[in-house]
Amino acid sequence: MTLKEKIASRKFVVLGEFEPPKGADFSRLTKSANQVKGRLDALVVPEMANAVMKAGSLGGCAFLNAQGFETILQVCCRDRNRLALQADILSASALGISNLMAVSGEDIRFGDHPQAREVYDLDLMQLLEILSNFQGGRDMAGIELTGAPAFCIGSTVNAGAIGGALDIEIENLERMVEGGVQFAITTPVFDLHRFQQFMKRIDIEKVAIIPTVLLLKSAGMARYIDRNIKSVSIPSEMIREIQKAPDKLKQCIKTAAELITHLKEMGMAGVLISTVGWEDKLPQLLDAAKL
Amino acid sequence: MIVADKKPIEEIIDMVKGYHKILIVGCNECVTVCEAGGKKEVGVLASALRMYFMNEGEKIEVDEITLERQCDHEYLEEIRNSIDQYDAVVSLACGVGVQFMAEKYFGTPVYPGVNTCFMGVTEERGVWSERCQGCGQCILDKTAGICPISRCAKRLLNGPCGGSTQGKCEISKDLDCAWQLIIDRLKELDRLDEYEEIAPIKDWSTERAGGPRKVVREDVRQ
Incomplete structure (x- = not known):
């Protein structure tokens, strides 16, 4: 069963995030992916997350696809104009990549090349329009393609938005769904009560919501995220438990595993596990979450 | 100077359709020099709109004014006492003036009457070309x-x-x-x-790519 079929039938999917390296040596990517072979439904390969230059999503997906992994390509508006985006999407299809996530991309100033010129020739909604045209066999200029690509299309949604920002987020999600988005991956979820409030606003028949479960590395990291990332809140009890635990790593894994279990019980369409460089801890986490 | 070009009249008609009383505001600076939004163009546009709506059998009152500049508070303040009489404003200033007007008169719809093009020079009358991207x-x-x-x-x-x-x-x-x-x-x-x-390799962070820009001069700030 492909990811597309699983998402369509709302079977609980388990996704893992695998960052390509900053360098030409992809061996660590292979090693960490092989450690969980057969246990994940697909591997999400970020496109220069946080605007930090590294090997791209297309390269990472093609590399992992060739080794038998199903992947999700990230297509990002920040660094490519309409020609490059269309070219990459066609290349991805030819390379056997069948899932993609359209994303805006973090601002270049947050990354390690703040002097670069960002592109944003197209915004997210316009990128989805291209994808829709593509599936109809035409490019953005209306010219017929030799072979139309077919993708399972996803995007992202900020589950931490509140008040007026949440209204806008929901409206944008609805527009994205009309634009062909089948699944939406959320910002990291820690506070299940807050997440439930968000989910009350979503029509899960129309779009599969896949929350991100971020594997914390320490109480310090949790505090930093809670204080500095507006869209994410971490319950203080959760932070305290990590802080007082004799084995901090074990507690971080336990926390993430419990979140996955709860989200599964809530009837979510799946989870994306993000380890931020700790891909080698994924087997332990999957064990703990009984996946 | 900032060079602008006239917007097609059809676009402006679409913007103001449905309003009963509008004010067309020209700017005496760059757009006057490039003959897109000065006193003369305000008059031409106002006449064209009056004629169009009269032919359509619609009643619309069109007033005209040209300010010294639309990118400074003091000149924009000149219409403060009369702005509430109007359903909408068409500004023939560059995009800077249109926005500053909209910021100042938050409750009044402000529409652009020109297309702002670039910073450039007058090569000869009727020919302007770009020289700077800031x-x-x-x-x-x-x-x-x-x-x-x-x-x-x-x-x-x-x-x-x-x-x-x-x-x-x-x-x-x-x-x-x-x-x-x-x-x-x-x-x-x-x-x-x-x-x-x-x-x-150029540092583009000082260009628009680095986000909306601002110059703050503490030595001249009051």
Whole structure:
């Protein structure tokens, strides 16, 4: 069963995030992916997350696809104009990549090349329009393609938005769904009560919501995220438990595993596990979450 | 100066359709010089709108005013006492003036009456061309006073490219190759050896790519 079929039938999917390296040596990517072979439904390969230059999503997906992994390509508006985006999407299809996530991309100033010129020739909604045209066999200029690509299309949604920002987020999600988005991956979820409030606003028949479960590395990291990332809140009890635990790593894994279990019980369409460089801890986490 | 071009009248008609009383506001600065939004153009647009709506059998009152500038508080304040009489404003200033007007008169719809194009010069009456993109880090000292960012089609800092033929750019036989101009002027100034220096990779963070910009001068701030 492909990811597309699983998402369509709302079977609980388990996704893992695998960052390509900053360098030409992809061996660590292979090693960490092989450690969980057969246990994940697909591997999400970020496109220069946080605007930090590294090997791209297309390269990472093609590399992992060739080794038998199903992947999700990230297509990002920040660094490519309409020609490059269309070219990459066609290349991805030819390379056997069948899932993609359209994303805006973090601002270049947050990354390690703040002097670069960002592109944003197209915004997210316009990128989805291209994808829709593509599936109809035409490019953005209306010219017929030799072979139309077919993708399972996803995007992202900020589950931490509140008040007026949440209204806008929901409206944008609805527009994205009309634009062909089948699944939406959320910002990291820690506070299940807050997440439930968000989910009350979503029509899960129309779009599969896949929350991100971020594997914390320490109480310090949790505090930093809670204080500095507006869209994410971490319950203080959760932070305290990590802080007082004799084995901090074990507690971080336990926390993430419990979140996955709860989200599964809530009837979510799946989870994306993000380890931020700790891909080698994924087997332990999957064990703990009984996946 | 900021160069603007007239918007097609059909676009402006669509914007103001349904309003009963509108004010057309010109600007006495750049858009007057490039003949897109000064007192004369305000009068022409107002007449055209009156005529159009009269032919359509619709009643619309169109008033006219031209301010000294629309990018400064003091001049925009001149319409404060009369703004509430109008259902909408069409500003013939550049995009800067339109926005400043909209910021100041938050409850009044403000529509753009021109298309703002670039920072440029009057080559001759009726011909304006671009000279500056406001990249925030001027390199004209290195390029003989000719800007490759605004005048080279590819914005090359180390040109020319292979598309330069007999001094013209590949995108149009009417467009001078900026790098040919740079080389010619360096020769004239006996500074051609400077052409051998490779321009470093540009820091675009001072350009619009670095986000909306602001200049704060504490020495002149009140």
